[in-house]
Amino acid sequence: MAMPGWRLPExxxxxxxxxxxxxxxTDLRALAAISFATNxxxxxxxxxxxxxxxxxxxxxxxxxxxxSDTIPFTRDFTPVADDGALPLAQINAxxxxxxxxxxxxxxxxxxxxxxxSHAAGTGPFAFHPRHRITLGAGARxxxxxxxxxxxxxxxxxxxxxxxxxxxxxxxxxxxxxxxEAFHLATIRVNIAGLAAYESFTACLGAKLSRAEFHARLHGxxxxxxxxxxxxxxxxxLGDFTTVINHAAPDCASRQTVKSVLSGAARGVFxxxxxxxxxxxxxxxxxxxxALLLSPGAEMDIKPELQIxxxxxxxxxxxxxxxxxxxxxxxxxxxxxxEAQAREMLIRAFLxxxxxxxxxxxxxxxxxxxxxxxxxxx
Amino acid sequence: xxxDTDMLEIKNLTARIGDKEILRGLDLTVPDGEIHAIMGPNxxxxxxxxxxxxxxxxxxVTGGAVIYNGQDILAMAPEARAAAGIFLxxxxxxxxxxxxxxxxxxxxxxxxxxxxxxDELDAVAFLKLARxxxxxxxxxxxxxxxxVNVGFSGGEKKRNEVLQMALLRPxxxxxxxxxxxxxxxxxxxxxxxxNALRGGTFSSLVITHYQRLxxxxxxxxxxxxxxGRIVRSGGPELALELEAHGYAGLEAA
Numbered sequence: 001m002a003m004p005g006w007r008l009p010e011x012x013x014x015x016x017x018x019x020x021x022x023x024x025x026t027d028l029r030a031l032a033a034i035s036f037a038t039n040x041x042x043x044x045x046x047x048x049x050x051x052x053x054x055x056x057x058x059x060x061x062x063x064x065x066x067x068s069d070t071i072p073f074t075r076d077f078t079p080v081a082d083d084g085a086l087p088l089a090q091i092n093a094x095x096x097x098x099x100x101x102x103x104x105x106x107x108x109x110x111x112x113x114x115x116x117s118h119a120a121g122t123g124p125f126a127f128h129p130r131h132r133i134t135l136g137a138g139a140r141x142x143x144x145x146x147x148x149x150x151x152x153x154x155x156x157x158x159x160x161x162x163x164x165x166x167x168x169x170x171x172x173x174x175x176x177x178x179x180e181a182f183h184l185a186t187i188r189v190n191i192a193g194l195a196a197y198e199s200f201t202a203c204l205g206a207k208l209s210r211a212e213f214h215a216r217l218h219g220x221x222x223x224x225x226x227x228x229x230x231x232x233x234x235x236x237l238g239d240f241t242t243v244i245n246h247a248a249p250d251c252a253s254r255q256t257v258k259s260v261l262s263g264a265a266r267g268v269f270x271x272x273x274x275x276x277x278x279x280x281x282x283x284x285x286x287x288x289x290a291l292l293l294s295p296g297a298e299m300d301i302k303p304e305l306q307i308x309x310x311x312x313x314x315x316x317x318x319x320x321x322x323x324x325x326x327x328x329x330x331x332x333x334x335x336x337x338e339a340q341a342r343e344m345l346i347r348a349f350l351x352x353x354x355x356x357x358x359x360x361x362x363x364x365x366x367x368x369x370x371x372x373x374x375x376x377x
Numbered sequence: 378x379x380x381d382t383d384m385l386e387i388k389n390l391t392a393r394i395g396d397k398e399i400l401r402g403l404d405l406t407v408p409d410g411e412i413h414a415i416m417g418p419n420x421x422x423x424x425x426x427x428x429x430x431x432x433x434x435x436x437x438v439t440g441g442a443v444i445y446n447g448q449d450i451l452a453m454a455p456e457a458r459a460a461a462g463i464f465l466x467x468x469x470x471x472x473x474x475x476x477x478x479x480x481x482x483x484x485x486x487x488x489x490x491x492x493x494x495x496d497e498l499d500a501v502a503f504l505k506l507a508r509x510x511x512x513x514x515x516x517x518x519x520x521x522x523x524x525v526n527v528g529f530s531g532g533e534k535k536r537n538e539v540l541q542m543a544l545l546r547p548x549x550x551x552x553x554x555x556x557x558x559x560x561x562x563x564x565x566x567x568x569x570x571x572n573a574l575r576g577g578t579f580s581s582l583v584i585t586h587y588q589r590l591x592x593x594x595x596x597x598x599x600x601x602x603x604x605g606r607i608v609r610s611g612g613p614e615l616a617l618e619l620e621a622h623g624y625a626g627l628e629a630a
Contacts, residue, residue, distance in 0.1 A: 325434065330471035333431050334485035334541060335459035335492065344484065348475025 016087040025268040025300040026210055026239040031182050036126035036154050038095060044120050049146050051361040053112040060119050061127025061155075062098050073110055075101040080130050083158075088212070089186045092128040092158040099130035099157075102143075106136035106164070112144065112359060117157070119149030119181065126154040133159065135167035135195075142170045144362045147177050147185075148205070154182040161188065163195040165219065170198045172362040174369060177205035179236070185211045193219025193248065198356045202366050203230040203238045204373060210239035210268075217244070217251040217279075225254045229353045231373050232265035239268035246279035246309075253283075258353040259290040260346055261297035272304040275312050284314035291349050292322055343374045384408045385549055385580065390441035391605075392429050399425040401605035402441070407549070409578045412571075414591055416584075416616060417602035418624040423584045424468060426602070427553040430582075431465040432458050445549065459485075460492030464547030466538040468554040473525035478537070479507060481525045486544055510543045513573070514566055532563035539570035550574070550581045556590035568593030588620040 015032050016023040040060045045067055048057060056074070057067035063077075078101070083093035104110045117129070135141055147155060155177060163169055177183045183206040189197050201211050215224045230238040244253045259267035273284045290299035303316040323345055331341035347370065357363045385407040392400040399422045407413045417423055429436050430443060432455035443450050450458050473481065487497040498506070504521075511520055516536055526534050535555055542550055555567055571581060571594050583594055591599070591613065599615040600607045603624065609615065 326471050327473055329433050329455060330467070330473070331481075331485075332455035333433075333459060333465050333467075334481075334545065335456050335489035336485055337456050337488060338454070340484070340488065344476060344481075345473070348473060351475040 014087055014091055020087070022241065022270070025270070025302070026208070026237065028208075030208060031154060034124050034152065034154075036124045037121075038126055040121045040125035040127070046118055046120055046148075046150070048116055048118060049114065049148075049365065051112075051114050051144060051365065053114050053144070053361065055114040055116060056100055058098065058100075058115075058117045058129060060121060060125065060153075061117070061129050063100070071113065073102055073104050073108075075103050077101060077130075086186060086212070086214075088156060088184050089158050089188075092130060092156050092186070095126070095128040095156075096130035096158070097128070099132065101132045102134070102141070104135045104139040104141055107138045108136070109140040112142035112361070115143060115145045117145075117147045117149075117155060119151070119153045119155060119178070121151055121153060124152040124154075126156065128156045128158075131157060131159040133169070134162045135164060135169055137165040138167060139164070140168045142359050142362070143172070144359070144365070145171070145173045146365075147173075147175050147183060149178045149181060151178055152180045153178065154184070156184050158186045159188070161190065161197070163189065163191045163197060165192045166194040167192070168196045168198075170356070170359060172199065172357055172359065172366075173201040173211070174365060175201065175203045175205055175209055175211065176369060177209065179205060179207060179234070181206045183209040185209075187211065187213045189213070189215040189224065191215060191217050191219070191222040191224060194221050195219070196223040196225075198225045199227065200354060200356050200366075201228040201240070202369060203228060203232070203240065204369060206236065206238075208237045210241060213242040213244075215242070215244045215253070216247055217253065218247045220248050220250045222248065222251045223253070224251075225356050227255065227353045227356055228257045229350050229370075230257070230259040230261075230267050231350075231370065232260070232267060233262040235264050237266045237268070239270075241268070241270040243272045243274065244284070246273070246275045246282045246284065249278060249280045249282070251279065251282055253285070255286040255288075256353045256355070257288040258350050259288075259299055260293065260349065261290060261299060262293040264294075264296035264298075266297070267299045269300075270302045270304075271316070272306065273314055273316070275305075275307040275309050275314065277308040279309050280311045282309060282312040282314065284312070286316040287352075288318045289349070290320045291346065292320060346374070384445075385582070386442075386444040388442045388444070390429070390443060391439045392425060393437050393439060394425070394435060399605055400429065403602070403606055405600060405607055407580050407582060409580055410576065411597040412575070412581045412583060412594060414583045414585060414596035414599045414616060415602050416586065416588075416599060416619055419586070421602045422605045423586075423602055424553055427465055427551050427582075427584055430458075430551055431455060431463060456488065457492070459545070459547075460489050462548035464542050464545055464550045466535075466542060466550065466552045466555045468557060470526050470529075470534040470538055472527045474527050476525045477521075478523055478525050479504065479521040482507060482521075482541055482544055485541065489545060507540075507544060510540055514540055514543065514570055516540065531558040532560060535559055535563060535567055539567050543570055543573070546574070548578055548580070550579070552581065552583045552585075554584055554586060556585055556587065564590060565593055588616040591616045
């Protein structure tokens, strides 16, 4: 795939391999084999989603004022200083040229914002946006993210979120990238006391994708709800990885991750709940379930609990299965055609994962995307 | 014999599960508007008959025919049989977590209406019908809002079968041991549901182990199924005789 004159970024050599425990199930060699251009001119806007809320648009990783609304709490992008131990965030730190910075002042309800990343280029290219979202004490925001595009590209966003005391962020992510694309997202959330982070990720697109969440609950009675639905076919790979660190007492974390895999798709879920010694009365819950629709589909699940406090409630569960023929027959015996019966049961399987999506326009967006997925299979 | 195509005709039906022969030459005719009871000991093939009629996978029909309204239904998919008017009330209704009962029944009603070339019902029109049916079957109001059969008691599951039947308006209802596990109040509600559909061309095959249900759904005919065949047929009094003397010796009859 390498094209003459196209630079292989030095940082590419820093791509994590499967020797790293965190990348044991997700092999990035297909990504490493491609030479990505790093400076792609702003591409065509294509069909951009609209939800009737202020929209911020990035085209090929660059902010496009022409397609974006003006909102009062955006700040200018500033370069990234050196970044910690996560290999993909390190690459992002070296390459980041743009990203959204939202700063919501104390007590302000900022409403809802749609953040769109649209990618379309003529050859393989990469972009590494760095988004920073800060909510002051008691502030509120609903952030809906859509990542989409055409062709071969690597989208490597890092989103750093800081929630001060009592702030509430609802974060809904639709990963609907090109089926030839690589999407490796890192989301780091720092959650102060009484603050709440509610999130749902729908993983539908990309050839290979990973969403890696690091949530740190560092004040008493903080709350994190990190759900996902991975709906994949052909030879797609979707990796959903979470690390939830309970660093203060009386915090709660909830994770429900559902995977629907057809063809020769592969799903990965790695979920770690860390409970520090001080984090007494932690309430942690993690459930992951996979529905394999074909013999070629595969799911790898690695739940981990690391508990140093002695008065905690932590539970986790994992199931992998197929559609139940009894349930299909019951629906068919009532006159519902087989394909529709299967669709109903798959949608029902996903229901619990979608539970945090209380913002109606986001719910409609996800429902429409999921419905379109059945139509395409 | 008067030839009426609007009826169920089972001719010399043989079926097996794996290597095990269950139905061994079963003959039965249910004319329009009649209710026939099928009684028999455990293992006689009662449930197999209901599953073969509704098209469940795993049962291999090895011979014979089942004609309903002039069509050979054995070649039809389960959903096509439902559209043709056949309804099976399950002995063990299936739980569907995440599927709302109202959505489930409306989807079924509209699938059947679509297959019959009728207009679909919108949510408002359907709910009006469904609420009326819920009320007439003395069911709790939240029955439609709950997930299908999830957390339902045994009696509620059976009543939910009757609710589906009332809204799907089949022309042939097969009740597979619907009385099992029911208390007398639930039994009466189930019987009322069937009796409400009685008349016109509605017919029913009531499969039961006990005579008790037949006090409330009085059949036109009673058949005894033993070792995969109908071994005796008679009027409602046959059920009372079986209740008094049991099934012993019937295989030889």
